Amino acid sequence: MTPNLIRQAAVVLSNLLTFSSPADAKLSEFFRNNRELGTKERAFVAESVYGVLRRLRFLSTVTANEEDDPDDARKLILAYLLRVQGMSIRELEPMLNEQQKEWAHMIKAKSTENLPLAVQADVRDWLWDKLVAQYGEKDALAIGRSMHEQATLDLRVNTIKGNRDEVLAKFISENTSGETNISRTPYSPIGIRMPNRMNIGRHVLFTEGKIEVQDEGSQLLSYLVAPKRGMMVADFCAGAGGKSLAIGALMRNTGRLYAFDVSEKRLHNLGQRLKRSGLSNMHAQVISSETDPKLKRLNGKFDRVLVDAPCSGLGTLRRNPDLKWRQMPEDVAELNVKQTNILARAAKLTKTGGRLIYATCSLLNDENEKIAEQFLATHPDFKLLNAAEILAQQHIELDTGNYLKLLPHLHNTDGFFAAVFEKTQAVHEAGTDQADTEASAVPAQVEGAAVEPAVMAEADEAEPKAAKPKTAKPKTDKPTVEKAKAVKPKAEKPKVAKVKAAKPKAAE
Structure with a gap:
């Protein structure tokens, strides 16, 4: 130094x-x-x-x-x-x-x-007050302190091209220092955890598409979607596409997977990752907003719709510590409006018997349970499913109740929330032409973008998408x-x- x-x-x-x-x-x-x-x-x-x-x-x-x-x-x-x-x-x-x-x-x-507890937790007073109201003083302090550490490097094995044992064995064989710092993730059946940070973007396993960088919480979200072969699935806020790629791998390259996002740049960057992945069932489409007219013909078509909603990103402070100084209560209130509107529009895409999954990387009830409860109150044609039961069906033993709720100090993942709703009956949509064919709305597949692997390795770490706090210093x-x-x-x-x-x- x-x-x-x-x-x-x-x-x-x-x-x-x-x-x-x-x-x-x-x-x-x-x-x-x-x-x-x-x-x-x-x-x-x-x-x-x-x-x-x-x-x-x-x-x-x-x-x-x-x-x-x-x-x-x-x-x-x-x-x-x-x-x-x-x-x-x-x-x-x-x-x-x-x-x-x-x-x-x-x-x-x-x-x-x-020192005041908010100082010990290293968060602003408004956020501290919300965490204490939700989790109690002891857990609020534990959550704050858990964000003082760097996140581990979590990798998702792309099961289209490899398997976890094979990938794990290669990393262990390369670990000449003898440190036992490479392990299976405790919950995700396709995850590998590497506590030491490293430039994974130039590793042969990455360039060959056998691994992607993805927090274990994000990996679990794809299992909560629980897609089956041949289904029609939408990732309504796809971002850089990390969850879309994980869902596509679970579909084993069958059916049709749509990746929607309002950012052309993010979807363009998905192209390089898509080429590495070996997936051929994904289609990406830029939309102007959740009310884009091109979505109308897809109403009632999807077996699964994932809404990984724009949020404050306060569950990702291990990776994005500047967010806790940028976000303010008024920013969360603005996001609540977006979250409500996006979830309501995504509900129209879901077919009877299909599932709608709402997720955030936030720690706040305002963005999580309250949005889910409000949705159920205004959409009697949907019911809440138990997240733990869905994961158990896929041999993942993680029970956080009806909702998936991951916390850094308990699960060593980013903070995540997810709710799964099932559509129990069809609701007539005025002006919707049921004769419109699915094919008429099929977007073109995104072409590969010339993006350095080292850059793309970081593209989907936390994905607090569209969380645009307007705060100054x-x-x-x-x-x-x-x-x-x-x-x-x-x-x-x-x-x-x-x-x-x-x-x-x-x-x-």
């Missing part, structure tokens, strides 16, 4: 703390502009700035000083190295000037006894009263595109 490396990490962090665009995008831009940095140097910068974002309230507390600027990124980097990474002042002294040495001693000596809450002095909001609220994690390398 060199003084210059600490300075570069601080430069990146200063840029990230404006919260004007996704953290991973800014970090990628920095690396493109500083290609002379080696792998270790890039890893240090990435881990340091993401470490600060994960612990921003705590680190803002230990760097706060009335005589100094509490927003100084160098102090936050120092605080991360000293108070989170556990480095000693002696280790850092050769890289620090006199002013920075004073900071280091001040940071090391700062007491952190009796966070009014980061003070540890001793209400608000911490980490970042002072002055910029206009940015519209945030889909956020992906920017770890040294790895993804969904």
